[in-house]
Amino acid sequence: MSTYLTLFGLRESPFRPATHVGRFCSEAERGAILRALEYAITQDEGAIKLTGASGAGKSILAQKLIQVLGERVDCVYLSASDFAKGEFLPALASELGLALPERRTGGRLRELQAHLIQRFATGRHLLILIDDAHTLPETALEQVRQLMQLDSGPTRLFHLALFGQPELDVLLENPSTRQLRERITHSFKLRALERDEVARYLQYRLRAAGYRGADIFGAAAVSAIARTSGGLPLRIDLLADQCLHAAHANAVRTIGERELRSAIHDANFGDVITPPKGRWPQQRLVLGTTLVCLLAVIGTGLWWLRQGAQDRPSTLASLETRESTTKETSTAATPTTNVSAPSSTPTEEKASRLTATARERFNNFDTGGSKPLRDRMLATRDTLDRTPDAHFTIELYTADTLDSGRLDRFLGRAKALVNTNEIMLIPLAPNQRHKLLATYGVYPTREAALAAAQTLPNKYREAFALEPKNFAQIRQEL
Numbered sequence: 001m002s003t004y005l006t007l008f009g010l011r012e013s014p015f016r017p018a019t020h021v022g023r024f025c026s027e028a029e030r031g032a033i034l035r036a037l038e039y040a041i042t043q044d045e046g047a048i049k050l051t052g053a054s055g056a057g058k059s060i061l062a063q064k065l066i067q068v069l070g071e072r073v074d075c076v077y078l079s080a081s082d083f084a085k086g087e088f089l090p091a092l093a094s095e096l097g098l099a100l101p102e103r104r105t106g107g108r109l110r111e112l113q114a115h116l117i118q119r120f121a122t123g124r125h126l127l128i129l130i131d132d133a134h135t136l137p138e139t140a141l142e143q144v145r146q147l148m149q150l151d152s153g154p155t156r157l158f159h160l161a162l163f164g165q166p167e168l169d170v171l172l173e174n175p176s177t178r179q180l181r182e183r184i185t186h187s188f189k190l191r192a193l194e195r196d197e198v199a200r201y202l203q204y205r206l207r208a209a210g211y212r213g214a215d216i217f218g219a220a221a222v223s224a225i226a227r228t229s230g231g232l233p234l235r236i237d238l239l240a241d242q243c244l245h246a247a248h249a250n251a252v253r254t255i256g257e258r259e260l261r262s263a264i265h266d267a268n269f270g271d272v273i274t275p276p277k278g279r280w281p282q283q284r285l286v287l288g289t290t291l292v293c294l295l296a297v298i299g300t301g302l303w304w305l306r307q308g309a310q311d312r313p314s315t316l317a318s319l320e321t322r323e324s325t326t327k328e329t330s331t332a333a334t335p336t337t338n339v340s341a342p343s344s345t346p347t348e349e350k351a352s353r354l355t356a357t358a359r360e361r362f363n364n365f366d367t368g369g370s371k372p373l374r375d376r377m378l379a380t381r382d383t384l385d386r387t388p389d390a391h392f393t394i395e396l397y398t399a400d401t402l403d404s405g406r407l408d409r410f411l412g413r414a415k416a417l418v419n420t421n422e423i424m425l426i427p428l429a430p431n432q433r434h435k436l437l438a439t440y441g442v443y444p445t446r447e448a449a450l451a452a453a454q455t456l457p458n459k460y461r462e463a464f465a466l467e468p469k470n471f472a473q474i475r476q477e478l
Helices: 004-008 030-042 058-072 088-095 105-121 138-149 167-172 175-182 195-208 219-229 233-249 257-267 282-306 311-327 356-363 371-386 404-414 446-453 458-463 471-477
Strands: 047-052 073-079 125-131 159-164 184-190 392-399 423-428 435-443 467-470
Touching: 004 233, 030 047, 030 058, 030 125, 030 159, 030 184, 030 458, 047 058, 047 167, 058 073, 058 125, 058 159, 073 088, 088 105, 088 138, 105 125, 105 138, 138 159, 138 175, 159 167, 167 175, 175 184, 184 392, 195 219, 195 233, 219 233, 219 257, 233 257, 356 371, 371 404, 371 423, 371 471, 392 423, 392 446, 392 471, 404 423, 423 471, 435 446, 435 471, 446 467, 467 471
Parallel strands: 047 159, 047 184, 073 125, 125 159
Antiparallel strands: 392 435, 392 467, 423 435
């Protein structure tokens, strides 16, 4: 029986939903997050948390991580939905090949600790990865916390990674999970794919399945799939697969309006936006783009008028710096603003962009007596105080710890790799939960930040997501 595989010359179905590591796609920083996870685990960093919406690709990322770690790390993969309430420890012991005696939790923990110490003595590293962690019952979370207490010595007996939906963040905000939350030193979030990323994702999956022809999904089809799927890979797969079935039924080799409407109907997401009947929405796209450009021009003009005479020279200097940067052949990332230490030279007073509370958080940060760390904190404070909302910086990492010793070591290692005067260390407090955001440089646009991120050292590009973040967003989190 003929199928769309024959019609399109495919070896296999490119979009059949499955956690197949061969189908892992690095779009939307997923490749960078994978490298950062690998780095955190192999460098004996603390516990890891990764969140993403249902269908964002957490499970396939988990399987890809296990594959990448290979024989360097023994991996135990547990899905919270696979073990009953209060049965986390027995499930873990079973995966480790350890028979736990029928006794209280304390005795089981001692058995596990002895096994982990013995394993560590043989030079084997262990990763315990819990998927669907947002569904962990309270008793299982308590057992996870107790397990982490076994790893409080100078050597790390195992690594813990919690993967789950955004509800995991809410779960960890509970006062009863504070000790577990504080052990998490790396937090990652899988975002939805944007329109251009959806286009590359579709092409990647088709090519991986053996397709070598012209584009099957045109610009209008890609836009509609991106919109109706919400940029979630699972939904993109379902829609694209249904589109290919519809194309086969209609004996066509490109996806048109008829195929897409059929796919959306068959996918039955329930919350999708069905494309309008009749003509494709190019006119709507053109009108929308024109309106956005017009508003941008008006907004830029209003912004310029609001700037005082004092700010205009610095803005022009920023543009001149940006122009000269494009002419440079150096591979160093060159921000438009130097995040230098605060100057002792008096300057004219400007309106503060930081709240008094935010300034106090910088001023009172416990630097452990480290002068370099103190200088970075004050320089970061002053940069946040003067940089316009629309400017961007490059996010290196976010940690759920404010350990001054750890930050001082980070700055020490950074000296050999980048200009540490461009590093910003920002103590955040979203929802009264303290975090530390490390970023690099100041750039006038998102595009400039993305371009600069590509010139950072390989070690940074492999370990960090390097996502642009604008100053308005950062100040809101302060």
